[in-house]
Amino acid sequence: MKRLISSIVVSVLAAVGVAVVGGPSAYAATPTLVLSGGSAVFGTVPGVIKGTASTAGAVKFSAAGVVIAGCEKAAGSTVLTATLTPTDTAGFTPVDAVPFNVKVGLPVQGAADISPIHIFVDQVLASGSTGVLAPRFGVSCAVTSQFILGQTIVWRVYANNEALGGAVMDSTNTAQAYIEVAGIKDPIQMSYGNHSGVAFWTGVLATGAAPKYSTLGVINFKVTMIAKDQNTMKVASTKLVRKSADGKQVMVDGRPVYERVSYFKTVAVSPALKGSVGTWQSNFTASSQLTLYAVPTV
Numbered sequence: 001m002k003r004l005i006s007s008i009v010v011s012v013l014a015a016v017g018v019a020v021v022g023g024p025s026a027y028a029a030t031p032t033l034v035l036s037g038g039s040a041v042f043g044t045v046p047g048v049i050k051g052t053a054s055t056a057g058a059v060k061f062s063a064a065g066v067v068i069a070g071c072e073k074a075a076g077s078t079v080l081t082a083t084l085t086p087t088d089t090a091g092f093t094p095v096d097a098v099p100f101n102v103k104v105g106l107p108v109q110g111a112a113d114i115s116p117i118h119i120f121v122d123q124v125l126a127s128g129s130t131g132v133l134a135p136r137f138g139v140s141c142a143v144t145s146q147f148i149l150g151q152t153i154v155w156r157v158y159a160n161n162e163a164l165g166g167a168v169m170d171s172t173n174t175a176q177a178y179i180e181v182a183g184i185k186d187p188i189q190m191s192y193g194n195h196s197g198v199a200f201w202t203g204v205l206a207t208g209a210a211p212k213y214s215t216l217g218v219i220n221f222k223v224t225m226i227a228k229d230q231n232t233m234k235v236a237s238t239k240l241v242r243k244s245a246d247g248k249q250v251m252v253d254g255r256p257v258y259e260r261v262s263y264f265k266t267v268a269v270s271p272a273l274k275g276s277v278g279t280w281q282s283n284f285t286a287s288s289q290l291t292l293y294a295v296p297t298v
Contacts, residue, residue, distance in 0.1 A: 117278025
């Protein structure tokens with residue numbers, strides 16, 4: 001049994017069963033090779049893929065048709081294949097396993113691995129929708145991914161910037177905020193505002209007859225947020241403060257006791273730090289993707 005660990009995400013386990021061969025055969029038999037395994041999470045939990053063979057031999061793994069040298073690169077959404085070369089070449093012929101689909105779980109929350117901006121997105125139905133479909137598709141401000149042609153889609157976008165000490169991205173520290181929709185030439189510009197006591201970014205897409213958006217099916221979109229260039233930034237630091245207990249300062253042998261606490265302090269940056277760029281694209285399953293349907297007919 002040989003365990004080969006991926007340097008990126010997926011680890012591969014080749015479990016080869018040894019078959020007992022009673023004696024020489026006049027014809028070479030075709031062994032079996034079956035791939036199986038669990039799911040993986042990008043950057044954290046590796047996926048363990050098992051190759052189980054009916055005879056001893058060497059198993060060569062491939063991802064999307066390319067041999068994985070040492071099995072150290074099997075990441076993302078791909079198709080794994082494997083070829084078994086039996087040790088007993090006279091008694092058994094080489095065999096390919098049935099292709100095995102592997103999908104590595106990617107984070108939905110923006111592109112945290114390349115940008116300090118964390119983005120969350122959902123969609124709600126704009127107010128004013130009525131009709132026989134109202135019980136399912138007509139509740140204003142209800143979070144949904146399913147819309148009927150003629151309704152108005154409102155994106156709600158919330159973002160925080162780690163480079164600013166986790167500060168909310170608002171109109172004071174954001175240079176650009178827009179949504180690109182496949183099939184629409186110009187990006188939808190988002191605005192930041194107060195919505196019944198809660199502030200967030202919104203983008204609007206009206207659907208219906210031309211010139212409104214009318215392409216049925218999954219709506220492919222990408223959210224982009226760009227922070228303003230920074231002349232100052234918040235950085236993590238520590239400081240000593242007088243220790244207190246029950247509202248009283250702690251003293252030992254007549255001397256005050258201090259403890260170190262963490263906090264964010266603002267420091268000047270020169271030259272200015274270029275504003276970070278954060279993007280968000282849905283990694284949800286097909287049934288959860290933003291989708292536009294035709295008006296049902298009687």
